[in-house]
Amino acid sequence: MVEASQETTTKERLRQAGLRPTRQRMALAGLLFGAGHRHVTAEMLHEEALAAGISVSLATVYNTLHQFSERGLLRRLPIDGSKTYFDTNVSHHHHFYCERDGTLFDVPGGAMEICGVPQAPEGMEITSVDVVVRVRPKR
Ligand SMILES: [Zn+2]
Incomplete structure (x- = not known):
């Protein structure tokens, strides 16, 4: 039942941030928030999603990361001009x-x-x- 409660928490988290918990958002949130604090780029998360059997385009991953950071679920870290990292630790x-x-x-x-x-x-x-x-x- 651990997984079920994890899913409920993620759903609640998205709703509280004003985002509809769509299947793709739920799947990406599961990867992002499932294992402690992390720093990811859109490319990294896209690769992870594909490896986990989640069929999603890089554009969707990119949009989702930006939506999450606009709603305070992630912190955007522009490190090099070409690379934007997203941090699950928003403190x-x-x-x-x-x-x-x-x-x-x-x-x-x-x-x-x-x-x-x-x-x-x-x-x-x-x-x-x-x-x-x-x-x-x-x-
Ligand atoms: Zn950090």
């Missing part, structure tokens, strides 16, 4: 980004201190400061 935190293989992982809470933030440009306000610490394996 505020910073990231390590491995330049070698493109993996993204969380900086442990409290390990980063930011002192001195520039003044926002005229007529704007700062909403958050996201730091990406770029790393690579030591030679």
Whole structure:
């Protein structure tokens, strides 16, 4: 019965976010939220979906990820111009980004201190400061 309750939770979560729990949204949400916090790109999730036997197009995966992040279920992390990661951990935190293989992982809470933030440009306000610490394996 664990699976059934997991499904109920996902359904409830989508409804509370104002999204109709369609079959495809439910399937993708199951992959996203089924196993702790993760960072995924549309391409990664699409591959996972196909491997799990979920027939869905890359465009649908992309749209779903954007809908989820617009409704606060995911956090959008534009890392490189070409790559957008989606984070299932929507609380505020910073990231390590491995330049070698493109993996993204969380900086442990409290390990980063930011002192001195520039003044926002005229007529704007700062909403958050996201730091990406770029790393690579030591030679
Ligand atoms: Zn994260």
